Amino acid sequence: MDGKQILGFLNYFILGLIFVSGLVSLTVIDQKRKLTFLFLMLLSAGLASFLFFAGTAFIIPAAVLLLFCLILFLLVNSQQYYSLGRDMDSDDFLKKQGAKPEPDIISNLAVSILFCMLVGYVFFRYSQGFYENIRLVENFNTLQMAALIEDISSNYAPLILVIICCLVASSLWFISILDSRRKKN
Amino acid sequence: MNIQLIGLIGFAIFLLGLFGATYYRSFLSIMISFQLLIVYSVINFFSFSLFIYVLSSWDKTFVFFAFIAIYTLLFMIVFYNYSKQTNIYGLEVLQDLRLFKFDRSDWWGEDNADTIK
Amino acid sequence: MLTLLNDTINRLYPFYSSACLAGAALVSIFFGLSDRKGIKVFLIFLSVCSIFASLFFNIFSFLKSGSFSDFLFVFDKLQVVEISIILFSAINILLLFSIYNFRKQSFSKILIIFQVAVFLITIFILSNNLIMIFCSLALAVAGIFQLVTLLAGQSDIRTESEYLVKNQIIRFFMVASFSLIVLFTGFSLIFGVLDFKTFVQIVQSDKLENPLLRTGLFIIFTGIFTYLFIFPLQSAYIKLIKRTEGISALIIWFFYYPAGIFLFLKLFDIFATFTGKNIFLNAALYFIALVCIAGGNIGAVKTTSLRRIMSFLFLATLGFSILSLAFFSTRLIESAAVLRLIIANTVFLIFIYFPVYSIFLEIERQKGSDSIENIRGFARNNKYSGIILILILLSFAGLAGTSGYIVKIIFIQPFIDILKAQTAGWTGSSFIILNYTGSIAAIAGWIFFAANIIRMLIYMVRSPGKAGKILVPKFYHIYILFFCLILIYTGIAGLMELTGSTSILTGIPVFSFNF
Numbered sequence: 175m176d177g178k179q180i181l182g183f184l185n186y187f188i189l190g191l192i193f194v195s196g197l198v199s200l201t202v203i204d205q206k207r208k209l210t211f212l213f214l215m216l217l218s219a220g221l222a223s224f225l226f227f228a229g230t231a232f233i234i235p236a237a238v239l240l241l242f243c244l245i246l247f248l249l250v251n252s253q254q255y256y257s258l259g260r261d262m263d264s265d266d267f268l269k270k271q272g273a274k275p276e277p278d279i280i281s282n283l284a285v286s287i288l289f290c291m292l293v294g295y296v297f298f299r300y301s302q303g304f305y306e307n308i309r310l311v312e313n314f315n316t317l318q319m320a321a322l323i324e325d326i327s328s329n330y331a332p333l334i335l336v337i338i339c340c341l342v343a344s345s346l347w348f349i350s351i352l353d354s355r356r357k358k359n
Numbered sequence: 360m361n362i363q364l365i366g367l368i369g370f371a372i373f374l375l376g377l378f379g380a381t382y383y384r385s386f387l388s389i390m391i392s393f394q395l396l397i398v399y400s401v402i403n404f405f406s407f408s409l410f411i412y413v414l415s416s417w418d419k420t421f422v423f424f425a426f427i428a429i430y431t432l433l434f435m436i437v438f439y440n441y442s443k444q445t446n447i448y449g450l451e452v453l454q455d456l457r458l459f460k461f462d463r464s465d466w467w468g469e470d471n472a473d474t475i476k
Numbered sequence: 477m478l479t480l481l482n483d484t485i486n487r488l489y490p491f492y493s494s495a496c497l498a499g500a501a502l503v504s505i506f507f508g509l510s511d512r513k514g515i516k517v518f519l520i521f522l523s524v525c526s527i528f529a530s531l532f533f534n535i536f537s538f539l540k541s542g543s544f545s546d547f548l549f550v551f552d553k554l555q556v557v558e559i560s561i562i563l564f565s566a567i568n569i570l571l572l573f574s575i576y577n578f579r580k581q582s583f584s585k586i587l588i589i590f591q592v593a594v595f596l597i598t599i600f601i602l603s604n605n606l607i608m609i610f611c612s613l614a615l616a617v618a619g620i621f622q623l624v625t626l627l628a629g630q631s632d633i634r635t636e637s638e639y640l641v642k643n644q645i646i647r648f649f650m651v652a653s654f655s656l657i658v659l660f661t662g663f664s665l666i667f668g669v670l671d672f673k674t675f676v677q678i679v680q681s682d683k684l685e686n687p688l689l690r691t692g693l694f695i696i697f698t699g700i701f702t703y704l705f706i707f708p709l710q711s712a713y714i715k716l717i718k719r720t721e722g723i724s725a726l727i728i729w730f731f732y733y734p735a736g737i738f739l740f741l742k743l744f745d746i747f748a749t750f751t752g753k754n755i756f757l758n759a760a761l762y763f764i765a766l767v768c769i770a771g772g773n774i775g776a777v778k779t780t781s782l783r784r785i786m787s788f789l790f791l792a793t794l795g796f797s798i799l800s801l802a803f804f805s806t807r808l809i810e811s812a813a814v815l816r817l818i819i820a821n822t823v824f825l826i827f828i829y830f831p832v833y834s835i836f837l838e839i840e841r842q843k844g845s846d847s848i849e850n851i852r853g854f855a856r857n858n859k860y861s862g863i864i865l866i867l868i869l870l871s872f873a874g875l876a877g878t879s880g881y882i883v884k885i886i887f888i889q890p891f892i893d894i895l896k897a898q899t900a901g902w903t904g905s906s907f908i909i910l911n912y913t914g915s916i917a918a919i920a921g922w923i924f925f926a927a928n929i930i931r932m933l934i935y936m937v938r939s940p941g942k943a944g945k946i947l948v949p950k951f952y953h954i955y956i957l958f959f960c961l962i963l964i965y966t967g968i969a970g971l972m973e974l975t976g977s978t979s980i981l982t983g984i985p986v987f988s989f990n991f
Contacts, residue, residue: 393653
């Protein structure tokens with residue numbers, strides 16, 4: 175097998191893994207398992223970006239993603255720990271609850287599926303023409319981190335300032351929110 | 360690697376995310392759907408950059424800043440949810456946060472939905 | 477030293493207004509953790525001064541230095557007006573926020589976050605580059621989220637209603653996040669065509685027929701549709717306004733919604749390129765507008781909650797703005813008139829909602845609920861504010877001689893053409909059915925809208941009965957009088973302009989102002 179074919183296969187495999195882990199993540203009921211498959215999906219997406227598309231330029235977005243995953247992990251674990259206690263499993267809880275199916279579950283499902291099918295059909299039909307007329311490059315090249323940082327610092331410095339302002343305000347917000355938790359504890 | 364096939368797989372991920380965002384009622388499921396939608400956009404940006412452009416920085420810059428912006432908002436929403444927990448598992452996990460609901464009280468009459476279901 | 481100062485000042489153009497706000501926020505941070513009364517008063521004073529300074533510099537700098545455009549930002553007449561709208565709203569929100577929340581523990585922190593949120597919205601308005609637009613909008617929404625959550629209260633959730641408020645806040649901002657993610661998806665598709673940096677480049681390119689570009693733009697417009705909670709997606713918005721803290725409703729109406737409207741205005745040239753050719757698109761616009769007007773009016777008429785009435789009427793007014801777009805799509809009105817109408821509608825809503833809602837909020841605070849029964853006999857017990865409020869509400873209904881008719885009179889013109897059988901220009905057009913339907917529906921919508929307002933007026937002039945006496949503080953008399961005078965003044969200026977006299981509004985034409 176040619177190196178390019180192997181790379182292509184790996185690419186499709188990782189993209190497929192993103193889809194499958196996303197699907198499993200949505201369908202399982204247990205919160206922790208949802209998170210596990212979400213992390214797997216994001217890991218696959220990160221891998222695909224690093225290996226095939228963006229190289230080292232994906233480091234900072236990956237760091238941002240990691241922080242987000244951390245807070246999601248904290249949320250799910252604290253929900254389970256403070257609500258159920260260390261030993262109780264959420265599956266047991268849901269079984270004890272005897273979770274009744276919602277009365278409108280079928281109509282909601284049908285509407286969502288039909289809507290997605292409509293969007294899929296419209297998009298598929300109208301984007302076909304694009305792929306037929308596309309002109310591809312001869313060689314794949316990805317921008318290096320240093321060039322990206324130079325571009326950002328020379329052209330987008332005001333946006334960095336704006337982000338810093340927002341983060342400073344956000345830190346005040348976090349302090350206010352955390353204050354109430356401290357009082358509670 | 361075929362850009363059309365990558366686009367199709369990416370679009371399947373988008374449809375999955377769109378389905379999740381329109382159907383699911385739990386907070387975590389909706390967040391997962393959002394991640395699927397974002398992943399599709401990132402695949403678009405990076406695959407177009409790889410196949411169509413030579414050493415493009417626009418896509419990476421966009422993803423870089425957009426991630427900071429969107430995830431700041433999502434982080435805050437998750438943090439707010441985390442900080443305002445009731446310590447009642449049923450209320451936290453079984454809350455109905457469906458983004459697009461068609462409830463009669465949103466069109467007509469009084470909003471008497473002040474009871475926890 | 478002076479040269480350096482001069483250079484810095486010149487380099488700061490056109491960010492003088494943003495710099496004032498950012499400077500005030502920076503100074504406020506040093507006092508941010510204090511809850512002393514004197515510090516709070518100082519911070520309010522600082523914020524008010526910074527907003528007034530921003531407003532002054534916004535207009536003065538444009539008059540002195542003219543338009544500005546570079547890789548990231550643009551500053552033209554439209555941006556001056558948009559920033560002025562946000563700053564004026566900010567002054568009013570700050571005033572009401574200070575009255576109702578002065579004793580709040582985290583007052584100072586909320587004030588700083590408020591300043592930063594206004595700063596972020598002004599940066600968004602100035603943005604021209606696609607990355608700048610998207611990121612500043614997302615961060616502005618984050619700022620608005622911070623404000624709404626802090627105003628909702630920081631105590632633990634102890635009651636059902638607090639739990640429901642938290643849920644509705646999360647739901648609303650998750651829909652907002654969804655719309656931002658959809659925008660992001662649209663931008664990613666556009667990138668597949670060409671690495672456009674601004675919307676102007678898209679309009680000027682020869683790629684407008686490209687299917688991927690059209691798909692991307694369609695997705696972006698869908699994102700804006702979702703962002704604005706237009707019918708049938710209004711659920712999260714209606715539920716949040718009903719439950720959230722009083723000032724948060726004003727923040728949603730006059731920070732969050734204008735940001736979405738201004739985003740659409742950035743895309744207006746692209747919108748104009750696609751309309752007028754496709755009958756399905758034009759019909760869809762009419763449909764959305766009429767559903768919005770009808771839905772807003774029906775929702776308002778069938779409820780007794782003042783907050784729900786105001787939130788539905790807000791959507792109905794948004795429907796009138798969309799109807800003006802629909803009229804433009806079939807070329808019943810020109811593009812300059814649409815821009816004028818959309819801006820005028822936004823300004824008009826500010827001048828109606830702030831005085832009316834401030835009174836309703838005071839009544840809600842005294843009575844403990846926002847039932848329409850609480851305003852029964854208000855005009856009899858408070859003759860002075862009652863008369864002013866009646867005038868303001870009549871202006872909202874579109875009474876001639878007040879500002880209300882200015883934003884609605886454009887819908888009469890096609891109807892008058894029908895009555896005079898002067899539709900020759902319409903004949904032969906494939907849009908003739910749409911034009912007829914739209915014109916008649918616009919009048920019907922206006923009448924229905926006015927009926928909703930008259931319903932509120934009837935409650936106000938009735939005998940108080942069991943509702944009891946409500947007396948509003950004298951401060952409100954002056955506050956609502958200010959708005960009433962402006963509504964009447966602009967209304968008369970518009971009437972004079974219609975009759976051919978010179979505009980008395982400092983030379984600025986009401987009906988022919990162009991951006």
